[in-house]
Amino acid sequence: MPLEKGRAYRLAGVAAALMVTAVAIVGVRTLDRDPDGPTAAAATGTAAATTAGNAAATGTGTGTIVLNPTDDAFLQLMIPIDESALTFLEEAQTITSSPALRALAAQLAETHRTELKDMRALLAAGGTPEQNIHExxxxxxxxxxxxxxxxxxxxxxxxxxxxMTLLKGHLEQCEVLATGEEAAAGSDETRAFAVRLKQRRTEQLNQLAAIG
Structure with missing residues (x-):
């Protein structure tokens, strides 16, 4: 399969995954914000569905920025991805033997910590609670x-x-997710973060390739 066609298929899959996640987030958010419990929620199902539909169409947020469901989905997916990689990167500094690979792992661990801080700040600014729905x-x-x-x-x-194989898979998937968010973001802030993330992952993949 040509590389460009393969990339297009992967991006289509990412868009679908992000939208499935977005629907789940909207549903959880609606339940979390229901003050009267499940009985009242059942009695007002039509109103809740309308609210969720409006949220999906226009974005929601009680903070200083407005995140649409795709923004939420991207951040809620990227946080556990980066967290899992951070654990790996910390260990890779001691269990690998290549000085260049160890140095890259240390560098990436630092950038991943910064990314996690930035993503959590975006969620907070959008009034969205962090939820690992992919656990x-x-x-x-x-x-x-x-x-x-x-x-x-x-x-x-x-x-x-x-x-290096594990790290390459992680970096490539982050690059793909960031590309999907760049195309579908509702918030300028999350789009800007996605653009920076994609650029960073491309650079990191080049650094990794130079080692191997």
Whole structure:
């Protein structure tokens, strides 16, 4: 499959995933904001559906910026992706042998901490509570405990290559997600963050390629 066509298919999949997440977030948010409990929510189902539909169409936010559901979906997905990678990056600094790879892991760990802080600030500014609705799911771009365990127990001669494969998959998926958010963002602030993230991931992929 040509590279450009493959990328287009991946972006289409990302857009679909973001919208599914957005629907889930709107539903959870509607329940969280219902002051009278499930009985009242059932009695006003039509109004709740209308509210959710309006939120999906126009974006919602009680803070200083307005996030649409795609913005919410992007941030709520990227936070656990970055968190899983941060755990990996911290370990990679001690269990890999290449000085260049260790240095890159340290550099990326610092940028991931900054990204997590920035994304949580965007959610707070949009009045959106942080919710890991992907908990327990094996989402692309995440680095999982079993993968870390396999890396720890791998022969020393194989660890660098395995670590680079895990890192490459994470960086590539972040780049794709950022591209999707750049195209569909409702908030100028989240779009700007996505643009910076995509540029950063491209640079980091180039740094990784230079090592390998």
């Amino acid at each position: 327990g799911h094996r989402m692309p771009g995440m680095i999982f405990d079993d993968q870390l365990a396999a890396l720890r127990t791998a022969p020393e001669a194989d660890r660098d290559a395995q670590a």
